[in-house]
Amino acid sequence: MMSAAAARALLLRGGNKPSLTTTSTSTSIQRFFAAAATSNEPLVKTALYSLHLDLGADMVPFAGYELPVLYKSENGGVMKEHLWCRSPGKSSLFDVSHMGQIRWRGKDRVAFLEKLVVGDIAGLSPGHGCLSLITNANGGIIDDTVITNAGEYIYMVVNGATKFGDMKHFQEQMANFDGDVTMEYLEDAMQLLAIQGPGAAEAVKKILPFGFQLEKMAFMTGADATLDGVEGCRITRCGYTGEDGFEIAMPAEYAVSIASKLLSDPTVNPTGLGARDSLRLEAGLCLYGHDLNETINPVEATLAWTMGGPKSRRRQEGGFLGAEHILTPDGGLQKVAKKRVGLLGMKAPAREGAEIFDAAGEKKIGEVTSGTFSPCLKVPIAMGYVETPLSKKGTEVNIQVRGKMQKAEITAMPFVESRYYRVPE
Helix, strand or coil: CCCHHHHHHHHCCCCCCCCCCCHHHHHHHHHHHHHHCCCCCCCEECCCHHHHHHCCEEEEEECCEEEEEEECCCCCCHHHHHHHHCCCCCEEEEECCCCEEEEEECCCHHHHHHHHECCCCCCCCCCEEEEEEEECCCCCEEEEEEEEECCCCEEEEECCCCHHHHHHHHHHHHHCCCCCCEEEECHHHEEEEEEECCCHHHHHHCCCCCCCCHHHCCCCEEEEEEECCEEEEEEECCCCCCCCEEEEEEEHHHHHHHHHHHHCCCCEEECCHHHHHHHHHHCCCCCECCCECCCCCCCCCCCHHHHCCCCCHHHHHCCCCCHHHCECCCCCECCCCEEEEEEECCCCCCCCCCEEECCCCCCEEEEEEEEEECCCCCCEEEEEEEEHHHCCCCCEEEEEECCEEEEEEEECCCCCCCCCCCCCC
16 A cells, blocks of 8 residues: 555656746735635644645635645646646546535435435436535525435535535424434544546546446446445445536545555546636536536526426425425426526636626626636636526627726536447447
């Protein structure tokens, strides 16, 4: 097994300074993590904290944890880490142990969850999962979550910054639920890694037992598994980059050994939160607290697809919190005043909070919620919300950046084509 010191020797060749490539990228990252920091609470360290330091990580506060934003290594820095993740045959390893992992048990667990989330949980076959949304009584989004039918239990992963609020909400709903359901929060006993990129499957194969048919594992499916000889682990084919990849959960005492084994593969690069954010924005994926919040509903967020099509059971029956504010009685979608869109054409990055105006630059029509410089496209990209009549692709707009108007255009997302895995026919 490769030690932390050996991993450092492998990854610190040259000892270069972090490569941010542009001042705007650096500024964006600093603002982003300053906003995400927990003010006065002591920061939690994941089981990989010492390994991150050995690998040359710059640690920052995020969601109450101390996590790496980038690494000072030959392949480190936001730009290099980002491009590595999208490179043929390569993959990136992220520590996402701050995320909340929950197991739901009890014979009425599905019925209970369908009161909380918009997705068709009853329709999930064993091993299959979905992205869903936790809503409040007004139809606003409390959180986004990945839910998998693990057979004997339901496995849920929620955002790190919202997990305690989520669980308080769950407990309040359980108090009024007449059925058999229990919630098991895995706390820090289980750690979570994400490995993403075109080479992720080949790297993960090396820690799976002989005979595990990874090529038959579809996107958004998961299974309990033995990883690198460690029992009690779980692997899910999903991710937050638009690439093929996996989230792997393991007992905390084995997190360093499993991460080190993966990093001993020269195609795997440790990657921080900075590149994770730029990758997810290129993929058109939302960040809770920025692109989603409790006042935004699934239709406004263009996430109504998480409820299924017009004839789907969830659209027809509703039954989840706030459904009457989202759906019409016949399963249609209620009209909304604003919608989430992609934005291209700016000369400089438009950051969160930048105001969006109409083509004449006279009327404010919306606001940017996420923005950065795209390492792959070499241009600024952003997403935000605009008035529904002006949300169509190709609509010309203006964005106020540093007091000056910049021409931009509404565009479809993702900005970079997604490459989620499909099982060969």
